[in-house]
Amino acid sequence: MDLRPYQRASLDALYASWEAAAGDGLIVLPTGAGKAFVIAALVREVLARTADCRVIVVTHTRELIAQNYRELVATWPEAPAGIYSAGIGRRDASAQVLFCGIQSVWNRTQEIGAFDLVVVDEAHLIPRSAETRYGRFLAALRETRPALRVVGLTATPYRLDSGRLDEGKGRLFERIVYEANVGDLIHQGYLAPLISKATTTALDVSGVGKRGGDYIPSALEAAVNQDWITRAAVEEMVGYGRERRAWLAFCAGLAHAVAVRDAVRAEGYPCETISGESPKRERDRIVRDFREGRLRCLTSVDVLSTGFNVPRVDLIALLRPTQSTGLYVQQVGRALRTAPGKRDALILDYAGLVRMHGPVDIVTARTAAAIRGREDEVRAKPCPGCGALIALNASTCESCWIEPDDEPAGPSHEAAADDENPILSGEAPGWIAISDWSWRRRARRGEADSLDVTFHAGGGLRHRVEICLEDAGYPRERAVNWWRHLGGARDAPMTVVEALEQQGDLTCPDAIRIRANGRLSQSVDYRLADGRTFVDTRRLSEQYA
Incomplete structure (x- = not known):
């Protein structure tokens, strides 16, 4: 079987873990990285090493059962494989390699017999408690084969309720033997x-x-x-x-x-x-x-x-x-x-x-x-x-x-020259009531004009944003979203002059909330009088602080 480098590395790491008697291990592969193919390769290589070994591949949905089975027989048509699943309608209990759903086999270990290797697909779905279907199933298999090996495959080796699958009391896996990084792939x-x-x-x-x-x-x-x-x-x-x-x-x-x-x-x-x-x-x-x-x-x-x-x-x-x-x-x-x-x-x-x-x-x-x-x-x-x-x-x-x-970390001197009242910038705690707003056209040297919108709050505080309706690409996309969410028509104006003529079509927000996004940008939440909200993220240099 022609494995990708990271797939080969994952199985080699698992075998090394077995040689070191390091306990039951986890292989972490992202969604789309070919877990079914890795399972097929694992099954074939284990049987090549030990011809009479029995392997059971357990998961939780009939779709995954069928997918894992198809992957093996596609690469090894004569594989001694079967399926035990009520949802699929097959009960090949005596198969040397058995693909099954935990719901169908957890209390039927006497019927399906003993196994030497358990492969758990989507292992993050295994609860930590021993008093679950997985816990009882594995315990029953170990009664007949104390040297039973268990390997889990998952894209997410952690659970919200109990943390990492290889840590803490009651864990079913001893360690992550291999983890592929999404960014690398x-x-x-x-x-x-x-x-x-x-x-x-x-x-x-x-x-x-x-x-x-x-x-x-x-x-x-x-x-x-x-x-x-x-x-x-x-x-x-x-x-x-x-x-x-x-x-x-x-x-x-x-x-x-x-x-x-x-x-x-x-x-x-x-x-x-x-x-x-x-x-x-x-x-x-x-x-x-x-x-x-x-x-x-x-x-x-x-x-x-x-x-x-x-x-x-x-x-x-x-x-x-x-x-x-x-x-x-x-x-x-x-x-x-x-x-x-x-x-x-x-x-x-x-x-x-x-x-x-x-x-x-x-x-x-x-x-x-x-x-x-x-x-x-x-x-x-x-x-x-x-x-x-x-x-x-x-x-x-x-x-x-x-x-x-x-990118520039702050506003230009030119933009701040006419500021007389304090500007809301950085992170302003909570919602700030807006009493009014004002619009004007702003000329930009060497660039298209922009719409300058100032929100007026109590105590002379104000917050200013630049709406780049005449730009292309992402600035235009963001300007159109801002326009629509404040009540403007789906076809936002193409020029600042048109926008000023249509100011009456938009609704001034009832309040704004400012949240920092690091050094260079911030999010502004807008709340309208009817309770609707939306968020606008922009660079700090666009606030004219």
Whole structure:
């Protein structure tokens, strides 16, 4: 079997761990890195070493069972392999290599017999407690084969409720024997590049309670499933996705997923919803239509975050806020696979997940563990050139090759010359009431004119922003979003003169909130009188501080 270098290295590291008697190990490979192929290679190489060895490959969904089985027989047609799964309708209990679902075999160890090696796919789904299906299953197998070996494969070797899978009391794995880095595999061409963007529409979960370390599902859905938020979010999704082929939206609940689906349909794009309640045949039909291009968008509740293999996905909408780094990485990972004609994938971060957990290409088992208890810290910053979210310590944006650290750290002297009242800049705590605003045309030397908007607060305080309607690229994109979210028409004006004539069409925000994004940029949250909010991120030099 022709393994990629990192795939070969992962198996070599596992064998070395076995030779050192280092205990049960984990192989960490990102989504799209070929875990099924690595499992097939592992099975074949183990049987080549020990001809009478029995191997059982366990996972949690019929899709993954079938996928792992197909991968082995595609590369080794005469493999002594079978399937034990009620969902698939096969019970090949005596097969030397058995692919199965934990739900079908956890209490049938006497029927399927003894095994020498257990391979657990999506190992992050194993609960830590021994009193679970996985715990009882492994304990029963060890009664017949005390020397049983267990290896886990996952893209996310950590759990929200208990931390890393190889640490702490009750852990099932002793160590991570190999971990491939997403960023390295992207640079080597094995995974698709990801471009993450903070959307103008932001989901506010500040008042949502938590349970078990994450948001309470019912309260979360109630907070984000609001008609105006959904319409604004979908409008942005459509704007970004017109030239993209396959969109996947992760939602906070079934009602939310249906609302997003209906909003996407209202924009003229075919869309369906999949949830854990979807009947098997309907779910298969929807996934098939999406894979074959008859659907532009799928909205999902939980079920597509693992085991979903559609390489053409090139847009992910993160509409499900979560404190779980694992869930975030699994959702974004749906876009990592390469496909013909796919240049990159766009991640629309409505939920603030990239800022909380960091860009997915820098997330590791170590960094994920370090986030626990520090979720409020910012781990990404917007590129001043294209708006992509990049790591805080990044010296270059790989989307546009702007070097953020070379950008001016503050305003020009010329911009501040006529300032008489204090400017709101840096980080202003809480919401600040806005009493009025003023607009004027601002001439820029050697560049197109811009719209200068000043927000007036109490005590003579004011905040100024530059709206670059006459620019091209990202500045124009950001200006259009600002215009639309304050009530302007979808076709934003092309010139500052037109904008000044249409000022009456827009609604002055009721309040603003300013948050620092490091040294060079800040986010301004706008709140309208009806409670709607949106966020605008810009360089500090655009505030005229």
